[in-house]
Amino acid sequence: MSPTANQPNSDTKTLVLDCAVPLFAQKGYTGVSMREIAKAVGIQAATLYYHFPNKEALHIATMAHAFSDKAEGMSAAMSEPGTPEERLRRFINLFTFLMSGDKDFRMLLQRELLDGDEEQLETLATKVFQEQFIGIANLANEVAPGCDAHMLAISMAGLVLYHLETGPIRRFLPGGKSEHDDPEVIAHHVTSLLLNGMGGCRR
Amino acid sequence: MSPTANQPNSDTKTLVLDCAVPLFAQKGYTGVSMREIAKAVGIQAATLYYHFPNKEALHIATMAHAFSDKAEGMSAAMSEPGTPEERLRRFINLFTFLMSGDKDFRMLLQRELLDGDEEQLETLATKVFQEQFIGIANLANEVAPGCDAHMLAISMAGLVLYHLETGPIRRFLPGGKSEHDDPEVIAHHVTSLLLNGMGGCRR
DNA sequence: GTCTATATATGGATAGAC
DNA sequence: GTCTATCCATATATAGAC
Numbered sequence: 001m002s003p004t005a006n007q008p009n010s011d012t013k014t015l016v017l018d019c020a021v022p023l024f025a026q027k028g029y030t031g032v033s034m035r036e037i038a039k040a041v042g043i044q045a046a047t048l049y050y051h052f053p054n055k056e057a058l059h060i061a062t063m064a065h066a067f068s069d070k071a072e073g074m075s076a077a078m079s080e081p082g083t084p085e086e087r088l089r090r091f092i093n094l095f096t097f098l099m100s101g102d103k104d105f106r107m108l109l110q111r112e113l114l115d116g117d118e119e120q121l122e123t124l125a126t127k128v129f130q131e132q133f134i135g136i137a138n139l140a141n142e143v144a145p146g147c148d149a150h151m152l153a154i155s156m157a158g159l160v161l162y163h164l165e166t167g168p169i170r171r172f173l174p175g176g177k178s179e180h181d182d183p184e185v186i187a188h189h190v191t192s193l194l195l196n197g198m199g200g201c202r203r
Numbered sequence: 204m205s206p207t208a209n210q211p212n213s214d215t216k217t218l219v220l221d222c223a224v225p226l227f228a229q230k231g232y233t234g235v236s237m238r239e240i241a242k243a244v245g246i247q248a249a250t251l252y253y254h255f256p257n258k259e260a261l262h263i264a265t266m267a268h269a270f271s272d273k274a275e276g277m278s279a280a281m282s283e284p285g286t287p288e289e290r291l292r293r294f295i296n297l298f299t300f301l302m303s304g305d306k307d308f309r310m311l312l313q314r315e316l317l318d319g320d321e322e323q324l325e326t327l328a329t330k331v332f333q334e335q336f337i338g339i340a341n342l343a344n345e346v347a348p349g350c351d352a353h354m355l356a357i358s359m360a361g362l363v364l365y366h367l368e369t370g371p372i373r374r375f376l377p378g379g380k381s382e383h384d385d386p387e388v389i390a391h392h393v394t395s396l397l398l399n400g401m402g403g404c405r406r
Numbered sequence: 407g408t409c410t411a412t413a414t415a416t417g418g419a420t421a422g423a424c
Numbered sequence: 425g426t427c428t429a430t431c432c433a434t435a436t437a438t439a440g441a442c
Binding site: 027028029030031107110111113114115116118121122124125126129130133134137140143144146147148149150151152153154155157158159161162163165166168169170172173174175176177180185186189190193194195196197198199200201202 | 347372404
């Protein structure tokens with residue numbers, strides 16, 4: 001293997017993407033500099049331009065990298081047997097734990113909803129989320145046939161994500177407790193609300 | 204009134220804040236430059252530093268300006284008479300229409316959840332949202348006594364806001380229709396879900 | 407592939423005239 | 425109060441050595 005071989009020693013590109021994910025997630029596109037990313041990787045800023053033509057390309061690649069990781073795992077939970085209610089319960093649980101554990105992913109998604117242009121959002125929707133979304137919508141349709149599965153799927157995901165996203169401010173609002181950050185508590189609340197409405201906690 | 208009088212001619216400060224709101228909302232703190240804000244106002248960048256000590260102070264003042272406008276109106280809707288269900292219906296309707304009409308406000312709020320530090324979030328929670336939040340939580344407690352009013356209040360607001368925030372990407376997801384952007388459709392869906400759960404659309 | 411060095415633009419912020 | 429002019433730090437991006 002000569003020193004000029006192609007793949008061996010460095011998959012610097014992947015390393016760059018891994019380091020860029022938390023930076024873009026926490027500080028946003030304009031909040032992160034190429035120097036900052038390079039420093040996190042442990043290389044010089046100029047080297048980034050060998051792997052990516054410019055900052056925007058690096059940003060898009062970073063998002064694709066972060067999002068592609070997440071496209072797996074959930075499908076299995078929804079295709080398992082059980083009554084629609086049981087499967088809803090299982091899905092909300094899994095989804096809440098998954099999302100709860102990856103703050104960077106959630107922040108990237110939120111930033112993309114704020115800053116992404118039409119093309120980026122369409123790519124995200126069709127190439128990344130479509131399959132999972134269909135699974136959720138199908139589940140919604142089994143739990144509540146005849147209802148608008150699209151809106152229900154948004155509500156299902158949104159309920160979980162909003163409780164997670166408001167974590168930093170909820171503790172300052174009346175009635176906020178640390179238990180409200182517990183994925184188990186959130187999943188239980190959301191499941192109960194989805195299945196029975198607001199009165200659902202009185203069993 | 205001498206030319207050195209204090210308040211008269213210019214409330215440039217207010218004008219600056221009005222112009223800064225949509226800029227910070229759409230591009231974020233690091234995405235907007237002082238020059239850009241000055242240009243939108245029609246003044247020179249240096250003039251901004253007469254009214255505000257630095258960019259961060261201008262940003263904080265901008266958010267206070269945007270948020271304080273919204274602290275009114277909702278209280279009335281919740282104190283009106285009616286059964287808890289009727290009042291919930293009215294509140295969700297009003298809240299959905301209010302939030303639907305002010306995209307800048309929603310984006311500012313989202314960005315604050317992403318970028319705000321503890322102190323800013325505490326200020327936002329206690330000085331701006333507390334009163335409204337208590338109203339929502341009280342309503343939740345009347346609709347569903349014995350349940351966790353804090354979590355229900357988050358769910359109520361979150362359901363509405365998430366449908367609005369995902370507007371740009373929903374149209375690319377399966378089953379997405381333009382009607383899903385209609386505040387009336389969103390409000391009806393959310394109310395039904397809150398009162399009856401997912402099965403609520405089969406009446 | 408990665409480096410050093412640098413071109414070039416733009417950012418926040420200040421000084422001082424009017 | 426607002427302007428012009430400018431300082432200085434930092435940004436993206438490129439050139440060319442190794």
